[in-house]
Amino acid sequence: MITEIQTYFRELAASGINLTIFYDAFDFDRFVTGFGNTLLLILISAACSIAIGAAGAAVLTLGKGPAPACIRGYVALFRNTPLIVQMYFFYFAVGSIMPVGRNELGLPQPLIGSFSWAVISLSLYAGAFNVETFRAGIGAVHGSYEEAALALGYNRRQAFFSVTVPLALRFSFASLANNLVDLTKATTVAYAVGVAELLYVSNQIWSDSLNTIEMMNVMLVIYLTLTAAVVFIINRVEAAMRLPGFGLGDGQ
Amino acid sequence: MTLSSNSQPLISLRGVRKSFGAFEVLRGIDMDIRKGEVVAIIGPSGSGKSTILRTINGLTPINEGTINVGEIKVSDPKLDQVKLRHRVGMVFQQYNLFPHKTVLENVAMAPIQVLKQPRRQVEERARKLLAEMRLPDKANSYPGELSGGQQQRVAIARALCMEPEVILFDEVTAALDPEMVKEVLSAVRKVAEDGMTCILVTHEMGFAREAADHVYFTDKGVIVEHAPPADFFTSASDPRTKEFLSKVL
């Protein structure tokens, strides 16, 4: 079965469309590794950024004193500066003052590698946008629900977590989907700090095999599929959580 | 409509004042409500009726004056909120049922989570209340699946499940289609006839006349006049009262 696929693509190469990843084992391995890294970047950063966004929005709503101001500062900083500069800052600048350990071969190895810095940077970047998303979702919940909870004896914190948060989530899905699609696209920036993600390995492959346009098209198709998958998943989650008679279209 | 022989009022307001920014909504309210009384508060929009209700259960803090519910001083900064909300329940104009919880959960959640009562007991009580509100088979439905009148009756059950001594009704029929007003008013009437102290802000003059023990008329932040309905609706003395009644009756 595999040899048949390989033969097909070798013949295709002869007629001009050179997709080495499908018939060359080495290129195939590299490509799968790159794709795997991209998936890992997306999944880990998405999870972290959602956690950061939720925590940040909770602090903005419930917090007192300097804490909300700090969150506002964090959001302003990460939304108004380029992701690539942030990533360089973390990897090169902060990385330069981090302690250096030794790996098994006795060679110097930084404590936090490029992949980890990329995840940290992407999480903080997407997290800032998610804080805004969840804050807007909380704001969209009509104050009367909180009031009803207060009238039943809940305090502000209890009312927030029991009533406001579940409803705010329903309002946040569209914006969250947007942010996660942006995150998926943004994983390509990790290329700049040497993470072997999809763009990086594709670049390696087309440098070796000179099939630039084929690789770029494959990459494009994969990213379009990934973003479509993200939107699909969010839509399914939203549909599963849909409440009868409650939503943006109803007048309560 | 039983009246307690105890002459000490359950709820009393003295000299209550409240401003929102520069606008003074309540300009010195005095009220006494006895246990078991059914009190109706009527008046034009913006006269402060709903605000009075909200000050009684502490949703709106007051600027001046005192409010006492039994031995609880509502204006006390160290107020035990849970204790107050145990004694004073509220039903809102927009029902405000929690859309992400079933009807049964809506009715039962506060006694379980706030009063820490055992779940089984509370759920049994909740089911009984839903039956009294004639909604026994809606326990597992979501609020969004019910009509306005049904939702409001669930809201009444929710307030009742906290076993309060007083229930505040804030224009509970104002958002309902006319055909559903009757079913909700019957529910309120039943609650009153079972001995609950009720304070209603309402536009339903017929209901005030038949079900209330005492009617208060507010205008521009003060209580203009108050009397038992028999006297109030037939021989009101203040010209403002007469003008209002001539418009609504």
Added chain:
Amino acid sequence: MTSINLFSQILEWMPFVLQGFALNILMSLLAIAVGTLMGTFLGLGQLSTLKPLGIPSKLATQLFRNAPWLVLLFYCIFLMPYQVNIGGVVIQLPSWLRATIGFSFPVAANFSEIVRGSVNSIPRGQWEAAEALGYSRRATLFRIILPQCITRMIPPWMNLYALLLTATPLSMIVGVEEALGRTQAAVQAQGDSRVLIPMYLALLAMFFFYTWPINRLSLVVERRFRTK
């Protein structure tokens, strides 16, 4: 003593970096202009009831919205010729110009969505009233609906510009000598790892102080134009 030397050393390199930043700004201004123009056509195309116009516009919009900016950049850099011959005149296409064209595509797609979104946010009643008065769909769109949309489109358009500016340093990867590239060069030239943090902070500050006012301004504009 050494910190003051460090400070003055970094300060010496600032004009070099700031000149690079000027290139970022130039790229962003060109890309927003071209992208807005293309995006207007794409957006109107999406709203068209003619299938041959509507479907390709929708596809193009989705394509350029969901493709990573860096991938589009690579496409333009690798596949665009170094120079074009228009009517006998040879125009050189340096890296930064090719990068700018590369940025125009996602900008166009985003603006296309802004146009579509703002037109759809106008209440149905407007269309119905116009139809009752005898306006054609086309006339309704251009005379009644779009004029109302202009003010709704400005805040997201400003946000788009800010986003675009923060995307321009990606062009460093394909060899454009803009602020990020110059910061890297400056750090390497000084050969001192102590300048890393201050220089990158300075670079972050440059972007922040240009972008943050724009985003704040868009909030003000939105509040001003909010109807009812």
